Amino acid sequence: MSKITLKKVTAPEKDHEATIVQLTDETMTERKGKVINAMQNANVDTLVIYCDVEHGGNFSYLTGFVTRFEESLLILHQSGEAFLVLGNENTKMANYARIDAEVIHTPLFSLPDQPMDNEQQLTDVLAAAKIEKGQQVGLVGWKMFTTAGDNRKLYDLPAFIVNGVETLVGSSLASDCVLRAIDEVAVGKTEMEIGSHLVKYGQRTNVFPIAATGERFEHAVISPTDKKIKLGDKLSITTGFKGGLASRSGYAAASAQDLPEEQKAYIEKVAAPYYKAVVTWLENIKIGMQGKALYALIEEVLPQADYHWHLNPGHLTSDEEWMSSPVKKDTTTPLTSGMLLQIDIIPSVAGYAGTSCENGIALADENLRHALAESYPNFWQQIIKRQVYIRAVLNIDLPDEVLPLSSGVAYYTPFFLAKDVAFVKG
Template sequence: MSCVKIVNTDQFFFEEQNVPRPIFEEKDYQVRIDRLLKEIKSDGLDFVVIYGDREHFANIEYFSSYDCRFEEGLLIISREGEKSIVTGNEGYAYSFQIPYEIKRYLYQNFSLQGQPRNKSNDLDSVLRSVGLNKKSKIGVVGYKYFYEDEKHIFDLPQYIMETLYDVGDKDNIINYTNVLTGLDRGIRLKITTAKEVAWAEYQAIKCCGVVKRIICNLREGITESEAAQCGRADFSPISMFGLVNFGPKNVSIGLRSGDDTRLHVGEVCGICYAIRGSLCSRNAIAAYDFDSCNSKLKERIEDFYMEYWKAVATWLESVKVNESAGIVYDKVMSIIGDARFNVALNPGHNTATDEWVNSPFYKNSKYKICSGSYFQSDMIASSNDPVMSAICEDTVIVADENLRSEINKEYPELYARILRRQTKMRNLLGINVDDSLLPMCNFTGAYFPFVLNPKVMFKKNN
């Protein structure tokens, strides 16, 4: 007998919530910059040069609020704390949103093809104006570091690296990305203030609200595009493309955007929405109950969908301060690690304004979960015969007593919401989360196997 049962859904999970949006100010970014300066000085560097583009914006945005749109960009920070930003034509005006004093440089080759190129110096001159020279020890931040050689393989465009080698000394230039996103030292992997938690909650509530509204409006014959419109998403910047997929073909493709495909009762379906700071996803069956599932899927509710959600519940119960990420991996994969589930990616990962930053969850991982860890409960199970997909993904933060105390002091209403969510997860879902596991929205862990009937859901049969 499965340890998962189907119960009636409490209205708590579908409450519409509206919370104030925290606005990051100069002092908030300075806290982050100070953390970077500590590392720069410890490593004996003179400058850190941070690259960004439309897709890879998060490292620059973290320290400045500036996210590259259309163009490439560079944020340069010296060991003395001087800050410079290099943009193309359209990014120059946009950079004035940065909430602190910063030197601005126009480099028009960062602009889109065909735009004017007649008003800026070359990149060599710009970098020299910032202060880089042959004696400078320079850390370069791209978007990835490479396990084969973390310090000497780079993912920046070649023309930027060649200019850096010309202005500086190649022997004094290292890949510094690991210091921002690496599992050992990554500055961006750790939330350090109550305000950052409040911002994450705001994003998670907004994100899961879209998914909830779509689920509540699903019906036989609705198209993927029509369903997406029911989410009432605003124009908040996204961290991945929204997904509404109906039927085995579309669901099996995965990362496809919706079209005019219609929902048929009994088939698989998937919904996913993400804005910067949170992703919410549910893949299950477009049915009302067992009898309305197609015959092949009906046979797999217990050994596929219930077992999958048992793994999700296990992850949520296991993730806590000082727990080994390797142990979490083993617990989860002991449930969904066989060929039935075809789990190809890590069970859970770090998140931020970019959806996937890194992941400590892998076999024999040496890493312990630290306070401030900012995670997605991301486990994807799938099958090809019959086509099945199970996803129950939400955003959580891990916080020790000190961070929880800070949240309670600075954002008491937020802290009360967190405590209420923990209680509901324990009582209504049977998921005994640790006090250090902070759910960022009411939807956390809630899974509706028959998405046309969200009045029923899974619960652990403790």
């Protein structure tokens, strides 16, 4: 493969998308159909889908909303009949849900000391939602347990809900924020000043925003502080929203000359080899590829023994930043059209700052690309614009089936004070 070099480039235009892409009714109907097909294939009569403020992705996949500070359930039968079990402050949301469902009000899911009108035992509520003895019921939280043992009886739902059922039945905003934060990096600014750019439009983050200069976690503090950026500091910037995360790590420096003597080889020893792995990942990932093949490619260009990366070099993302990962050493799981994946390769080389150019992509076959272009034309034009930039400016041979989910994909300025000097291939 061609070498990796640092050169002056034109930065990608920020997406500046102040509008939300609203999913069509056809898309929501298709989602429900896919879930019901999966239920039929698995001989599951009913799904009980859980939601709370932290984990609502599976619930909102079908309903379009999350219930924030209240617990809630979507109960979906194989017939397509659905029930929403909602607390005091979310019953109104049934009027706006993207799925036809009957509402069952249960104050049990409300905040403490609120009125307990219509109070019922949870078993009675579930029975009203037509869960019956003898049914095969699937419990859906958010976490897919992947330990070596039998995970079928591990539930990431509150015990009172699991007990009730058992009794009855026997990833562009994150990128823009990070790019904007990088634009603001300057010696003398504080972590909090940089961190103020990592949230926008009142949207809830799905990761803990990071703006960390120098040594991290001093006094066990993980939030941005009033610590000021110094020339030559290590620097990390991260945020994430529904749909994906963006992260950058490097130095608050204009060049290697600003680094301590023992760290001046950062580009050759750490950052350039890492970026070569990112380029390899983007140029070679494809639909049908087994997860172990992508893992092996990264191992070849960025040997784990030398660069000490530990987590999967790529994982699925959606409402939650990390869903699961098909990219493992021995897995034969294929990458499929419709997957959203994070470019998550995290080397650790002693004596140097970390290096990170993490963003998300989608895999899309010709049918999906055509459907996106037809149903979401503005979104599709953004995808094309990003692909053109990656190919023309960064010289990366990006396959058509790889859709950059933000303008920052593969754009990496490891020296945060040299704002127009980025890695390119060649």
